[in-house]
Amino acid sequence: MKTIRDRGRGNAAAKLSAHAAAVLGASLLVFSGGLAGGQEPVRARSQGVMAWGIALGPWASRVDVMLGDGSLDFGRLQADTMIDGRVHERLGQYHDGLPVFGGQLVRQLDGRRTVSISGRYFDDIDIPTTDAGIAVGEASEVAERAAGLGARAEPPILGILPRGNRSVLVYRTTVRGPWDVRTYFVNASTGAVEDSASQIRHQETPAVGRGIGVLGDQKKVSSDELAGSFFAVDLLRPAVSVTFAFNGGEGRLNSFLESGLLFDSDIAESSSNTWGDSAVVDAHVYQGWVYDYYFKRFGRRGLDDANVELLSIVHPLARSQASLYPPELVGTFINNAAYLHPGLMFYGDGDGQAFDYFAGALDVIAHEMTHGVMSFTSDLVYRDESGALNEAFSDVMAVGAEFFHLSGRGGPQKGPNFLIGEDVTLVAPGFVRSLQNPSVVGDPDHYSLRQFIGTDIDDGGVHFNSAIVGHAFYLAVAGGTNRVSGISVQGVGIANIERMERIFYRAFTFHLTPLAQFSDARAATLLAAAELYGSGSPERVQLQRAWDAVGVQ
Amino acid sequence: MRRSIFALGVLVLVAVPVSAQTAWGPRNRVSFNVGAQFETERLLQSFSLDEYLEPAPVTARLPKKTLASFDGGVATNLYGPIGAGLAVSYTSNRDDGAVRAGFPHPFYFEQLRDVSGAVGVQHTELVTHLNLVYLVTSQSLDFSLSAGPSVFKIDQDLVVDVDYVEEYPYDVATFSSATTERAKQTKVGYNVTADVTWKASRHWGLGLLARFSRAKVAYSTAGGGDVSEMEVGGFQAAGGIRLMY
Numbered sequence: 001m002k003t004i005r006d007r008g009r010g011n012a013a014a015k016l017s018a019h020a021a022a023v024l025g026a027s028l029l030v031f032s033g034g035l036a037g038g039q040e041p042v043r044a045r046s047q048g049v050m051a052w053g054i055a056l057g058p059w060a061s062r063v064d065v066m067l068g069d070g071s072l073d074f075g076r077l078q079a080d081t082m083i084d085g086r087v088h089e090r091l092g093q094y095h096d097g098l099p100v101f102g103g104q105l106v107r108q109l110d111g112r113r114t115v116s117i118s119g120r121y122f123d124d125i126d127i128p129t130t131d132a133g134i135a136v137g138e139a140s141e142v143a144e145r146a147a148g149l150g151a152r153a154e155p156p157i158l159g160i161l162p163r164g165n166r167s168v169l170v171y172r173t174t175v176r177g178p179w180d181v182r183t184y185f186v187n188a189s190t191g192a193v194e195d196s197a198s199q200i201r202h203q204e205t206p207a208v209g210r211g212i213g214v215l216g217d218q219k220k221v222s223s224d225e226l227a228g229s230f231f232a233v234d235l236l237r238p239a240v241s242v243t244f245a246f247n248g249g250e251g252r253l254n255s256f257l258e259s260g261l262l263f264d265s266d267i268a269e270s271s272s273n274t275w276g277d278s279a280v281v282d283a284h285v286y287q288g289w290v291y292d293y294y295f296k297r298f299g300r301r302g303l304d305d306a307n308v309e310l311l312s313i314v315h316p317l318a319r320s321q322a323s324l325y326p327p328e329l330v331g332t333f334i335n336n337a338a339y340l341h342p343g344l345m346f347y348g349d350g351d352g353q354a355f356d357y358f359a360g361a362l363d364v365i366a367h368e369m370t371h372g373v374m375s376f377t378s379d380l381v382y383r384d385e386s387g388a389l390n391e392a393f394s395d396v397m398a399v400g401a402e403f404f405h406l407s408g409r410g411g412p413q414k415g416p417n418f419l420i421g422e423d424v425t426l427v428a429p430g431f432v433r434s435l436q437n438p439s440v441v442g443d444p445d446h447y448s449l450r451q452f453i454g455t456d457i458d459d460g461g462v463h464f465n466s467a468i469v470g471h472a473f474y475l476a477v478a479g480g481t482n483r484v485s486g487i488s489v490q491g492v493g494i495a496n497i498e499r500m501e502r503i504f505y506r507a508f509t510f511h512l513t514p515l516a517q518f519s520d521a522r523a524a525t526l527l528a529a530a531e532l533y534g535s536g537s538p539e540r541v542q543l544q545r546a547w548d549a550v551g552v553q
Numbered sequence: 554m555r556r557s558i559f560a561l562g563v564l565v566l567v568a569v570p571v572s573a574q575t576a577w578g579p580r581n582r583v584s585f586n587v588g589a590q591f592e593t594e595r596l597l598q599s600f601s602l603d604e605y606l607e608p609a610p611v612t613a614r615l616p617k618k619t620l621a622s623f624d625g626g627v628a629t630n631l632y633g634p635i636g637a638g639l640a641v642s643y644t645s646n647r648d649d650g651a652v653r654a655g656f657p658h659p660f661y662f663e664q665l666r667d668v669s670g671a672v673g674v675q676h677t678e679l680v681t682h683l684n685l686v687y688l689v690t691s692q693s694l695d696f697s698l699s700a701g702p703s704v705f706k707i708d709q710d711l712v713v714d715v716d717y718v719e720e721y722p723y724d725v726a727t728f729s730s731a732t733t734e735r736a737k738q739t740k741v742g743y744n745v746t747a748d749v750t751w752k753a754s755r756h757w758g759l760g761l762l763a764r765f766s767r768a769k770v771a772y773s774t775a776g777g778g779d780v781s782e783m784e785v786g787g788f789q790a791a792g793g794i795r796l797m798y
Contacts, residue, residue: 220606220660236659238721288660292722 060114063091063107070094072105078377078510081299082502083531086110088510095125099159101172101185102381104513115531118524119513122162127169132158132188139171139191143184146193147175150258153184161185161194170194176258181340197382197459215360215412215423219285221275232268232275232284237291239307243268243284245277248318248349250325253333262311279314283347283359287312290366293401294373297498298505303343303372310369311344314359319349337364339371354427361423362413366401370394378512384453385517387462392469392521393508395420395435399473400501403494418474435474438467439483445471446484447518447551468550469521476500476539476546487549492542499539503528522547579756579797584748586624586762588791590644596676596783598712598772607657609665613712613731614651615674620644624762624791628686628697636686638699640746642764642789645677652731654715659723668717670728675735677708678785680766682744695750695758695795703744705768705785711736742768742786750795758795765789 066072072091080086086108093103105119140153147153156171169188174181185194222241224233234241244266246252256262268280275281287310294300301307316333317325325334330351332338337358338346345368347359358364371394374380380390402416414422421432429440438445447468452461475482477500479491492499506528512520526547529540547553598613626640652672655665684699714732719725744766752758766786 218662220658220662222660236721236723285660292660295722 056114056117059117063105063114063117067091070097075104078305080108080510081305082506086115090513091119093121095127095160095167096130098130098169099157100125100167101159101161101170102513102515103162104515106511106513108510116511116527118511118520118527120515120520122167124165125160125162125167127160127167130158130169132169132171134171134186134188134191136171139186139188140173142186142191142193143171143173143175146184146196147182151175152258156186158188163194168194176260181257215282216278217411217413219281221273221281221284222288223270223273223275223284225273228271230270230273232270232280234284234288234310237288239291239302239310241284241287241291241310241312243280243287243312243314245280246313246315246317248315248321250317250321253316256313266313268314277314279347279349279357279359282357282361283312283314283345283365286359286362286365287345287369289362289405290369290401293366293397293404294369297400297404297501298509300373300509303369304376308343308376312359313344313346314357315349316346317349319352322349322351337368339368339375341372341375343372345369345372350424350426352426354425355421356424356426358421358424361421362405363398363402363415363420363422364424367394367398367420370397373397374508377509378516379514380508380512380516381514382459382462384460384462385450385465386515387459388450388465389469389508389512389516389518389521391462391466392473393504395433395466395470396473396501396504399435400497400505403497418470418478433463433467433470435467435470436478436480437483438471443467445550446482448484468552469518472543472546472550472552473500473504475549476543479542482549482551485549485551487545489542489545489549491546492539496539499533500543502532503539503543506532518552522552581627581629581798582750583796583798584624584626584628584640584750584760584762584793586622586760586791586793588622588624588762588789588793590620590622590642590678590787590789592618592620592784592787596650596674596709596711602654602714605657605659607662609654609656609715611652611654611712611715613653613672613674615648615676618646618648620646622789622791624764624789624793626682628684628699630688634688636688638682638684638686638701640682640684642680642682642766643678645675647673647675650674650712652712652715652728654717654728656717656719656726659719666719666724666726668715668726668728670731672712672731672733674710674712674733675708676710679706680704680744680786681706682746682764682766684744684746693752695748695752695760697746697748697750699746699748701744703742703766703768703786705738705740705742705766705770707736707738707740707770707783707785709736709738709770709772709783710734711772736772738770738772740768740770740785742766744786752795752797756797758797760793760795762791762793763789764791 073094075090075092078088089107091105093100100122103122105117105121107117108115136156139156143153144151153173153175156173158171161168161170170185171188172185174183182196184196187194222234222236223230224235232243244262245268322330322334334348335351335355336348350356350358374390380386382390398420399418406413406416418435419431422430425431434440443464444450444467450465452458452464458464475489477491477497478494479489481488503525507524511524525543529543533539596615601608601610622642622644624642626638628636628638630636649671653669655667658664681704684701686697686699688697710733712731713734716729717726718729744764746764748760748762750758750760765788768785770783770785
């Protein structure tokens with residue numbers, strides 16, 4: 001049988017080139033371009049903007065003025081994959097020619113007509129001088145010292161960091177350390193570290209228990225044959241997807257984190273195309289499934305909507321060695337999964353007691369990949385409320401991917417459901433988070449119960465507080481009564497979950513900006529609901545009531 | 554086709570009714586007929602291909618058709634109204650068959666994508682009938698009944714592969730073409746034949762023939778794992794000239 005596909009399969013030499021391209025892409029991508037647009041852990045008073053309809057007029061003209069005087073400048077342009085003819089311009093804020101970290105507006109255009117403007121803009125920028133008191137090299141040294149032995153900083157960028165009621169002239173740089181990749185803001189006058197945030201998006205560290213192996217269901221693995229061997233390189237999808245197996249060696253992980261280099265020898269391989277490593281199978285297959293979910297549900301082509309390579313690493317540290325490592329390493333690289341911008345995912349082995357192989361959960365992989373989508377769109381700062389939104393939207397898309405792929409399929413997976421990590425959590429209550437009933441794991445289900453904002457605990461409660469938004473999504477879909485407010489929501493019905501997924505997707509990819517707060521998320525999702533289904537639609541009505549129920553106004 | 558028709562001319566034509574030896578009747582008869590063969594079924598193929606780790610079921614069906622037939626024979630009296638005859642009939646055509654297949658999805662188990670299309674298929678039957686003949690004759694009409702074994706020589710194009718086009722996300726596949734191979738088989742079946750001849754003179758006349766013949770042919774396709782069965786022959790009606798000597 002001769003099958004003609006839209007992706008040509010070349011000869012062995014061509015496949016070798018494909019491997020090399022993927023690996024080269026990995027080494028370049030992991031630690032370079034993506035981090036330049038990284039997160040800014042900014043806590044400041046900003047003016048939230050969510051203008052459309054009647055309110056749009058003053059903002060539309062004001063944005064034009066700001067573009068004229070240099071207060072705003074054009075950033076990325078996103079084509080709207082959900083409403084034909086729409087585009088979304090991301091406009092970065094500038095002050096005296098310097099970027100204001102976190103200040104960004106999104107202008108939605110329909111042809112030449114402005115449809116909406118959203119984002120966060122800092123009106124009260126006031127700095128005595130834009131001349132740095134320390135040199136670029138000094139800023140790098142400060143950041144490298146803060147990151148620890150062996151850390152290396154990327155070239156710093158001078159800009160303005162809004163901090164509370166003040167603004168600070170800072171250098172922003174991203175530093176690769178032995179076990180972390182972190183963005184630092186170094187005061188350009190004093191050399192003090194003003195703030196920092198990890199670039200690794202990870203899920204919560206779990207409780208401890210005992211478990212069994214991965215789920216054991218049969219899947220199809222899209223691989224690449226080369227010289228009689230098969231490699232975990234998916235060439236059937238528009239985005240090349242590669243799964244690497246570090247085989248648990250501490251040295252390999254450490255050298256990778258320091259250098260950012262991935263090699264052909266790291267790519268998971270099978271001599272017969274029958275794959276015995278279940279973590280490799282699930283990471284590779286689910287990565288493809290999540291790509292499919294985004295494509296089929298939203299018309300999105302990968303994390304950046306331009307088919308950036310998808311790279312997964314399994315066995316970053318061996319499960320069998322878990323007892324030898326300090327808890328923070330186990331929590332990051334064994335009992336966790338993580339996203340590293342742009343397009344790299346880690347899936348820990350799990351210690352076999354609290355967690356199974358993290359790659360064995362479709363929702364975990366969808367969650368991590370959604371962090372990637374977010375980094376290429378709203379780039380929600382991974383701290384406090386914006387960080388909680390980052391986590392919450394990742395959970396929402398994780399649930400959506402489960403309903404998309406697992407509904408009616410059968411198999412050992414426990415979903416689809418509104419739980420996160422239920423297929424790899426081996427200890428009670430059997431999942432990491434619940435969008436249906438967050439309080440089961442002690443998470444808040446009402447805005448009044450949020451915690452840790454402004455602290456270093458959980459990066460300002462990014463996982464903890466995300467449950468409030470996730471619960472709003474649940475209520476808007478399935479309906480129910482909020483435990484705290486007592487407000488009941490009918491919901492649009494699980495059969496219509498796709499509609500709510502599209503609303504949330506539209507909100508975080510098109511309308512929200514890095515410093516969005518919960519109130520911005522409410523406004524953005526309601527705008528998206530009105531755009532997709534109408535102002536008086538059941539979707540918008542139910543969603544509004546769901547936000548009311550969880551106390552987000 | 555042209556070669557087959559030429560061969561037919563050389564073969565000459567075969568007998569149908571055989572008269573009993575009478576005082577006025579000739580001993581031997583030669584007939585040539587042109588008519589049609591009405592088939593109940595031509596071909597139903599069913600087999601599997603392997604694709605993306607799963608079987609891809611394929612069916613190919615040729616529609617019920619009426620085919621032009623050419624028929625000739627010789628017959629001779631043996632004893633009283635009983636005689637022996639040898640007849641050869643030929644039918645051939647090329648027509649579109651319907652092909653359906655379900656191709657597995659490259660990413661998911663148990664998710665077949667249906668494709669369907671048409672494929673040109675050649676079918677040829679060259680059948681030799683060896684008959685025992687019973688003849689009833691009168692002044693102007695001869696009527697004969699005959700029956701016996703038939704040797705079917707069948708040339709049949711069989712679908713052995715299906716090509717299709719797919720593109721990401723591969724939820725839909727589109728039929729591109731089907732590959733056929735010519736299978737040749739010889740099989741013994743049977744026939745029952747009736748013939749009426751209006752005698753225009755002592756040595757020639759015009760006749761009508763009705764025959765039902767049948768054999769079942771089995772083919773192994775797609776690596777021999779699956780069998781496609783085909784019923785050949787069918788009901789044939791024809792008319793032509795009769796020569797008697």
